Amino acid sequence: MLRRLIMALALVPLASVSFAAEHIVKMVNQNDWGAMAFEPSFLHVEVGDTVTFEPTDYGHNAVTINYMIPRGANRYRGKINKPITMAINKSGFYGIECSPHLTMGMVMTIQAGDGDITEFEIPKTLPKQAKLRFNAIKDYAMSR
Template sequence: MRSATRVMAGLLMAATVMIGGARAAEYEVRMLDRGEAGMMVFEPSTLRIAPGDSVRFRATQPGHSAESIPSMTPEGAPLFKGRLNEEITVTFDRPGIYGYQCKPHYAMGMVGVIMVGEGEAARANLEAARGVSHPPRARARFQRMFQGLAD
């Protein structure tokens, strides 16, 4: 009888933790031929999220993909790579700056940035990410995005 009571108490505690525990957020980034910022864009192109949050890259229009730029990813963080026209969801556990691109439209400036976490940990690889070489349109868009993240 005591063991049944302990099991029930354990189940109730687990349920309380699941109900009362913080829940990670999920954000959506759309892949677009034309958006508010021009042609070939991710909207939004810049996100600030917490560790453990997820981002769903939605193939809103055909011909796009979402994949991380390895030189713009925090050390030790996993890379992601969606196929053309594929909707993918990525969970970001490690703080830092993550640059990503649409592979077919990278040279046209179809890029984005996700900042995971806050403070120094979130900006740990910011200077390294800023130093990465890109085609002119991608470089110009990244520069605007980085200005917003520096605040």
């Protein structure tokens, strides 16, 4: 009995430890999504993971679009040409923009945890190119 209890206790830490993943997103002037883009532009993570945006090309930043993130999610505003690490603390969908290139469609989507991509809402008030990119990302995510 005691031995069983000790064994059970010994297993607890292993069972409760989850390894947070660190994801990298590059900010580039051109990729398969078009001019001014995040690579990748769709990223599926788990709550507790981090996402680091790297200024691979010149003149970009990464900012949470605060009306396109889960309630209570961390908000971030990266500086131009600087990396920024975002800690993903809520499940759901996150819209991310590059501020200088939002009007050129430089946006990306993070899915945290399980979710239905059809529930990712793309506000009509966004610039046209940003809406187009978000819709293309959504189509891509649905086709996976």
